[in-house]
Amino acid sequence: MATMAFPGFPHQPDSYVLDGGYSQGYEGDHGNQSFYVSQQRQMQRENEHKQDLANDKTHKASRYIFRTLEELRATNPSIRDGLDPDKEVLWRRQYCKLIQEAGMALKIPQWGGISVAITLCHRFFAIKSMKKNDRFLVATACLFLAAKIEESPKLLKNVIMESERIRHTKNPAALRALDDPVNFDRLREEVLQAERAVLYTLGFDLKIEQPYKV
Numbered sequence: 585m586a587t588m589a590f591p592g593f594p595h596q597p598d599s600y601v602l603d604g605g606y607s608q609g610y611e612g613d614h615g616n617q618s619f620y621v622s623q624q625r626q627m628q629r630e631n632e633h634k635q636d637l638a639n640d641k642t643h644k645a646s647r648y649i650f651r652t653l654e655e656l657r658a659t660n661p662s663i664r665d666g667l668d669p670d671k672e673v674l675w676r677r678q679y680c681k682l683i684q685e686a687g688m689a690l691k692i693p694q695w696g697g698i699s700v701a702i703t704l705c706h707r708f709f710a711i712k713s714m715k716k717n718d719r720f721l722v723a724t725a726c727l728f729l730a731a732k733i734e735e736s737p738k739l740l741k742n743v744i745m746e747s748e749r750i751r752h753t754k755n756p757a758a759l760r761a762l763d764d765p766v767n768f769d770r771l772r773e774e775v776l777q778a779e780r781a782v783l784y785t786l787g788f789d790l791k792i793e794q795p796y797k798v
Contacts, residue, residue: 626777633780636785678719683698683723683727685750686724697733700733701727701730704729708781720751722782725776725779729790740775744762745762748762
């Protein structure tokens with residue numbers, strides 16, 4: 585599997601719900617997988633998303649309540665999967681930084697689109713583990729989704745390119761790989777799959793009340 589953008593992060597097995605969509609394929613490993621395996625993975629994702637939606641209907645009322653730090657760590661899916669608490673905080677900062685900088689570059693409103701995207705990402709990872717889902721892929725999908733929610737939509741191509749530019753600042757080769765239409769189309773499809781994952785996981789509950797007047 586291709587190396588992640590940040591050193592020291594564990595590799596992700598193929599059975600993950602959203603296997604790392606950004607780096608795979610740049611070194612040829614993803615492109616060798618059969619069409620059948622890709623279809624099987626997509627079916628698995630869709631089935632898991634449908635199950636999430638069914639479960640969310642019964643837990644929707646109590647999902648977004650305030651909790652103590654101890655309760656958050658006890659229920660955090662990433663920490664339960666063995667992620668060090670300090671690294672979990674670091675990974676959150678990384679995807680927030682990606683959303684913030686990409687959103688500003690795309691001229692997405694701070695108090696509408698960017699803040700909504702970060703909230704959607706936080707809510708997703710309150711339910712799903714960052715060890716099993718590519719946080720940068722999910723962050724890109726949340727930014728794309730939030731821009732549409734707040735009526736400032738951006739072209740998916742532009743959202744992907746800005747996110748990749750920020751993510752791979754120190755790895756120009758990974759960014760140049762997107763010049764290949766095959767690599768870009770693969771990444772585009774994975775972002776759309778991540779967007780569906782966010783929608784299903786959150787039960788299509790996209791209403792976010794801001795703590796200020798816009």
